[in-house]
Amino acid sequence: MTGGAILTAAQMRAAEQAAFDAGIDPYDLMEQAGAAAAEIIWRAGHKRDVLVLCGPGNNGGDGFVIARRLRERGLSVRVAALGESRTSSAQRARKAWDGPVEDVMTAAPATQLVDALFGTGLSRGLDEPVAERLCALVAHATASYAIDLPSGVETDSGALLSATPRFGACIALGAWKPAHLLHPAAGHCGRLMLGPLDMAPDNDVQRLGAPLLTAPAADAHKYSRGLVAVVGGGMPGASLLASEAAARSGAGSVRRLAADMPTSGPHAIINRQVDRADAIAEQLTDKRIAALLVGPGLGLDEVARARLRAALDSGHRLVLDADALTLLGEEGGRTMGREAILTPHEGEFRRLFGDLPGSKIDRACAAARSSGAVVVYKGADSVIAAPDGRVAVAGGATPWLSTAGTGDVLAGLAAGRLAVTGDPFRAACEAVWLHGDAARRCRPAFVADDLLAALPAAIAARL
Ligand SMILES: NC(=O)C1=CN([C@@H]2O[C@H](COP(=O)(O)OP(=O)(O)OC[C@H]3O[C@@H](n4cnc5c(N)ncnc54)[C@H](O)[C@@H]3O)[C@@H](O)[C@H]2O)[C@@H](O)CC1
Ligand SMILES: [K+]
Numbered sequence: 345m346t347g348g349a350i351l352t353a354a355q356m357r358a359a360e361q362a363a364f365d366a367g368i369d370p371y372d373l374m375e376q377a378g379a380a381a382a383e384i385i386w387r388a389g390h391k392r393d394v395l396v397l398c399g400p401g402n403n404g405g406d407g408f409v410i411a412r413r414l415r416e417r418g419l420s421v422r423v424a425a426l427g428e429s430r431t432s433s434a435q436r437a438r439k440a441w442d443g444p445v446e447d448v449m450t451a452a453p454a455t456q457l458v459d460a461l462f463g464t465g466l467s468r469g470l471d472e473p474v475a476e477r478l479c480a481l482v483a484h485a486t487a488s489y490a491i492d493l494p495s496g497v498e499t500d501s502g503a504l505l506s507a508t509p510r511f512g513a514c515i516a517l518g519a520w521k522p523a524h525l526l527h528p529a530a531g532h533c534g535r536l537m538l539g540p541l542d543m544a545p546d547n548d549v550q551r552l553g554a555p556l557l558t559a560p561a562a563d564a565h566k567y568s569r570g571l572v573a574v575v576g577g578g579m580p581g582a583s584l585l586a587s588e589a590a591a592r593s594g595a596g597s598v599r600r601l602a603a604d605m606p607t608s609g610p611h612a613i614i615n616r617q618v619d620r621a622d623a624i625a626e627q628l629t630d631k632r633i634a635a636l637l638v639g640p641g642l643g644l645d646e647v648a649r650a651r652l653r654a655a656l657d658s659g660h661r662l663v664l665d666a667d668a669l670t671l672l673g674e675e676g677g678r679t680m681g682r683e684a685i686l687t688p689h690e691g692e693f694r695r696l697f698g699d700l701p702g703s704k705i706d707r708a709c710a711a712a713r714s715s716g717a718v719v720v721y722k723g724a725d726s727v728i729a730a731p732d733g734r735v736a737v738a739g740g741a742t743p744w745l746s747t748a749g750t751g752d753v754l755a756g757l758a759a760g761r762l763a764v765t766g767d768p769f770r771a772a773c774e775a776v777w778l779h780g781d782a783a784r785r786c787r788p789a790f791v792a793d794d795l796l797a798a799l800p801a802a803i804a805a806r807l
Contacts, residue, residue, distance in 0.1 A: 347551030348538060350520040350705075350737060353464040353499040359518070359545035373541060374402060374433045378409020380539030381491055381515045385410070385458065386417055388513070390487045393420040395454035397478070398438070398445075399461035399495070400427050405434030406491050406517065407460025408441045415443070424451035426461055426474065449477055453484035459511065463492035464499045464521065469506030482509035490514040493523055494532045501703040502526030502725075515539045520551050525739035526704050526725045536739070549705060552728070552738040554781075555774045557594070557806040569596025570634040570763025573660070574756070575624060575642070575651050576602025577667065582641030585749050585792055586665075586756030587613050590637065592799040593760025593778070601627050621650035628658040634763035635771075636660040639668030639687075640752040661762055663687065664717075665755035669696055683768045684717040685758050689751065693721055705735055718768040720758065722751065726776050730769040738776050745783045749792025754779045757799070778802045 576583035673695035
């Protein structure tokens with residue numbers, strides 16, 4: 345269920361060096377990269393005039409190869425460079441281009457624009473006039489391609505170091521980089537495509553891919569498929585959404601423990617009317633509970649605190665969300681000491697773990713290590729990190745997901761998949777994927793309840 349390895353700039357350089365040490369010729373690798381990108385651009389099918397912008401490093405070298413390959417296909421191609429080529433491979437690629445080389449600052453626009461100014465070697469923002477020129481040329485083009493990365497983005501963090509245009513597509517070379525999936529850079533990449541190289545580096549950090557789910561066994565029953573318990577609180581709607589998501593996640597049965605009795609909702613959910621924390625603790629002694637969710641609509645008062653404590657003391661596999669995370673943060677966080685999934689958004693993450701340094705991937709990893717739990721660091725770019733170093737990064741979430749209640753649905757899904765699989769990292773990955781896919785199946789301006797109806801189709805697509 346992986347969507348391919350994600351490497352930082354340093355990891356990419358190390359992989360490249362390992363390939364050279366193993367006998368791969370550096371220029372051959374550049375030819376491969378350029379040929380792969382040119383093939384993608386050709387297949388995109390615009391077949392119109394092209395302007396390739398080439399920077400001073402190997403990203404620019406890739407650009408010269410792309411220009412030559414597209415011209416060999418019969419396209420009208422112009423090249424504009426930003427100064428001299430500084431690496432021996434780039435110099436060789438430039439020599440192999442026998443057409444004129446214009447100046448980036450004065451080159452006329454074209455229908456197709458290829459940005460090979462800077463890739464993983466960018467060390468600071470583009471000079472303002474260069475950034476402005478790049479933005480203007482991209483704005484003028486009908487189709488625009490960033491080679492490896494949009495020039496101006498920081499590879500590892502996804503930050504924008506200077507004004508960066510929004511490209512139609514980005515052709516990653518050899519492997520994904522964090523900036524392809526982390527915002528704000530991810531929002532400037534457009535469609536993501538991978539240009540394969542012979543060198544195929546792997547990493548613990550992966551792009552989240554579509555999961556492979558299995559139907560229940562022929563002799564399955566409601567407990568073997570996983571019993572989920574959901575502890576409710578002062579805002580019943582949130583735990584109702586979460587309970588229904590758990591019920592539609594593939595789990596066998598869902599029990600909701602709350603003071604209120606819902607007047608509607610799926611009758612398949614067993615609502616147990618319990619108020620006091622000791623009564624909840626008593627309910628949680630059921631050994632058949634395979635996953636326990638606490639947090640959605642829990643509240644932040646003393647009653648909520650006592651319920652959270654009952655959940656923490658129960659010993660069950662846990663999903664902690666929303667108010668449970670805020671309460672945990674007030675206590676200075678803690679090591680979970682059991683299989684658990686934490687699902688903080690940005691604010692909850694900061695309350696729990698403070699201002700950690702590094703990229704969102706680095707921060708998620710540090711949080712997973714310190715809490716001993718799988719951390720789903722939510723957002724437009726959700727990062728799922730396990731304490732053992734495995735990471736999955738989910739890009740491409742529809743912005744319509746940024747509406748009330750969708751977090752409750754995700755938490756319920758995570759609890760449901762945890763009850764089914766017994767594996768927190770796998771469950772978190774499956775939940776984030778199914779949540780995103782259900783959202784893609786909904787019409788714009790959907791509400792969280794609509795996601796619930798879309799879940800069976802999202803699950804069916806992965807069986
Ligand atoms: N790592 C790999 O395995 C491969 C890398 N390739 C390409 O090589 C690229 C990396 O090449 P490089 O390391 O040469 O890096 P870049 O081509 O990204 O740029 C580095 C050069 O730009 C200069 N520079 C950095 N920031 C600048 C700024 N703001 N303004 C002006 N100059 C600036 C640096 O001094 C250096 O000369 C990748 O993105 C990819 O396109 C491919 O050719 C093949 C395989
Ligand atoms: K580029």
